[in-house]
Every structure is written in C-alpha cells, then in structure tokens.
Amino acid sequence: MQTQDGFWNKEESYKFEATFFSIKAICRVVGKNDDKINKAIHSFLNNQEPNGNWGNKFDTCYAMLSLLSVSPPFSITTEEFMFDKILHEQEMIFHKPYFIHTSPIYDEKKFVKEIYNKTREIFNNANETIRIISPYIDMLYEDIIDLKNNNPSLNIKIITRPKKDANKRLRERIAKNVLDLLEIGTKGNLRTSEVIHSRLIIIDDKELIISSADLTREGLYDEFNAGIYTTDEDTIRNCIDYFENIWEIIKE
Known part of the structure; x- marks a missing residue:
C-alpha cells in the first residue's frame, strides 16, 4: 500500500x-x-x-x-534484545533438523510411524518437484501417482532398484506391477540402478527426509528405522547435487 x-x-x-x-x-x-x-x-x-x-x-x-x-x-533496549533473542530461537526451531523414526514397539508398546506420517505430509506440500531415492517401493506409490494426476506440472523423479531386485525383496504380487505403474505415473521419470542403497526424499528444494526406511510396508511399519527431517538450505542443496549426479550417471 x-x-x-x-x-x-x-x-x-x-x-x-x-x-x-x-x-x-x-x-x-x-x-x-x-x-x-x-x-x-x-x-x-x-x-x-x-x-x-x-x-x-x-x-x-x-x-x-x-x-x-x-x-x-x-544502544539497544532490553525489550529489543529480548525480541531479537526470541526471533532467533524461533528461526532455529524452524530450521533445526529433527529426528523421526519407525518403531513397532516403543514407549510401553506404543507404535510409532513418524517416517510414514512425515513423508505423506511433505508429499502434500509439493508444488514443483519431488525427488525420491528408495531401493524398494511397495507403499505410497498410489499417493505419488495421484499427486502427478492432480498437478500435471509437478516434476517427479524416482531412483530405485530394477524390477528383478524388487521381486526378491518385496511382496511379490505388488512388486510385479509397482515399478511399471510408477514409470507410467511419472511420465517416464523413473530410473533404476543395482547399486542404490541410500534413501531420501526432497520436496520443492525446501524439505528433506533422509532415513533408513524404504517406501515399503516393512520400512514404514514393521521394522525399526530412523531418519532426519530438515529444511536446512545447504543440506538440501548438497542432497540435490547428490541426487542429480546419480540421475545423470544412470542415464549415461
């Protein structure tokens, strides 16, 4: 105004x-x-x-x-000093990485699925780009396909292991179809490598999850897995460089 x-x-x-x-x-x-x-x-x-x-x-x-x-x-007043201090603390809380995990048994048998919940949450925040590395996938693939259908301009890039590797590990009935569905759903933006072992999800160059959990029933529900969520710009930038390097190597 x-x-x-x-x-x-x-x-x-x-x-x-x-x-x-x-x-x-x-x-x-x-x-x-x-x-x-x-x-x-x-x-x-x-x-x-x-x-x-x-x-x-x-x-x-x-x-x-x-x-x-x-x-x-x-000079600075006590009021201004305290305001700046509180503002800084709020910024640190927003940018500070924090721990997330999957624990079938935790805190007096309380079931924890923080990695699953946080993954679904940040998927819904995506407007421009989703980058995923997960050696095995048999969950949340329907969410990924729906996101692309609802927002055709959304660029989804997935790196995973080949179908022959997936069939060895995953529930066989789902494993036979999931990579084909993702290949179609992402408009061909799915690449595979036998030497993929890392797991990470990057949303819009703004949010990042790095964890030990595959996007599978075992990884998100049945096993003990741990990870970190962060919005730190330097960390995300390094992860994007890591992802794009693998993406280009697989293409070549």
Missing part, C-alpha cells in the same frame, strides 16, 4: 505517522535493506525543510524516528 511518493497514507496529516510505523514493521519482519524502506527514507530526506524540520513538531518526530529505525544502533 506504499504510495508513489514513498509514504504510506495519502492524507497529509497522517502520512508521516503511518510511514514510521510501516518502516518499523518492515524492519522487524524482513530487515532494514528493503526497497520500500529505502524509497521511504529518501522521501523523508527530500521533504526536509531548510530549517531542519518536517512541517509540524509531530511530523518532525516521526521523520526522525523513521531515520533512527534504519540507522546503526548505538
């Missing part, structure tokens, strides 16, 4: 006040180096009168407070 002249609120009697609070809010959310803030500060400086004031005493106060909001802090 910033106006062309760099202020907020077109009414002369309120625009300095509204602009100060807008600058303060934007500084809190995205920092001081925002284009809208720079535009507003230039407007304040260009509107300063020869005597150093900005119109009446109230507008002068709001102009000076606005300039102080984006100036290097020479």
Whole structure:
C-alpha cells in the first residue's frame, strides 16, 4: 500500500505517522535493506525543510524516528534484545533438523510411524518437484501417482532398484506391477540402478527426509528405522547435487 511518493497514507496529516510505523514493521519482519524502506527514507530526506524540520513538531518526530529505525544502533533496549533473542530461537526451531523414526514397539508398546506420517505430509506440500531415492517401493506409490494426476506440472523423479531386485525383496504380487505403474505415473521419470542403497526424499528444494526406511510396508511399519527431517538450505542443496549426479550417471 506504499504510495508513489514513498509514504504510506495519502492524507497529509497522517502520512508521516503511518510511514514510521510501516518502516518499523518492515524492519522487524524482513530487515532494514528493503526497497520500500529505502524509497521511504529518501522521501523523508527530500521533504526536509531548510530549517531542519518536517512541517509540524509531530511530523518532525516521526521523520526522525523513521531515520533512527534504519540507522546503526548505538544502544539497544532490553525489550529489543529480548525480541531479537526470541526471533532467533524461533528461526532455529524452524530450521533445526529433527529426528523421526519407525518403531513397532516403543514407549510401553506404543507404535510409532513418524517416517510414514512425515513423508505423506511433505508429499502434500509439493508444488514443483519431488525427488525420491528408495531401493524398494511397495507403499505410497498410489499417493505419488495421484499427486502427478492432480498437478500435471509437478516434476517427479524416482531412483530405485530394477524390477528383478524388487521381486526378491518385496511382496511379490505388488512388486510385479509397482515399478511399471510408477514409470507410467511419472511420465517416464523413473530410473533404476543395482547399486542404490541410500534413501531420501526432497520436496520443492525446501524439505528433506533422509532415513533408513524404504517406501515399503516393512520400512514404514514393521521394522525399526530412523531418519532426519530438515529444511536446512545447504543440506538440501548438497542432497540435490547428490541426487542429480546419480540421475545423470544412470542415464549415461
């Protein structure tokens, strides 16, 4: 809602006040180096009168407070320190990796299937790309196919082991068909390798699960498996490089 002249609120009697609070809010959310803030500060400086004031005493106060909001802090109040500390802690909670697992027996025989639940959750967050490495697959393949049908522009890339390997390990009736269904459902974006052993899922270059669990009944329900979920950008970038390297090697 910033106006062309760099202020907020077109009414002369309120625009300095509204602009100060807008600058303060934007500084809190995205920092001081925002284009809208720079535009507003230039407007304040260009509107300063020869005597150093900005119109009446109230507008002068709001102009000076606005300039102080984006100036290097020479001192900081306890309130501002605590706000920054809480904000940092919230950011760390959001980006911090956390442990997920599958445990048939856990905490007084309580059944845990966190890897399955988290996998389904992040599948539903996908808008652009899903990358999957799983040596064996006999679960969630229907979810993958449905996601592609509901969003044809979604790019789904799967790396798994060949069908002959799958038939050795998986429930045979499902194993015979699942890779063919995924090949069709992903529009040919399924590649196989006999030396695949890692398990990871990357969603939209934003979310990552690395675990010991295959996308199988055993891996997601019946066995003890453990993994990590993270949104850390560096970790995800490295995993994408790892995935794409395998993808290209298999193609060659």
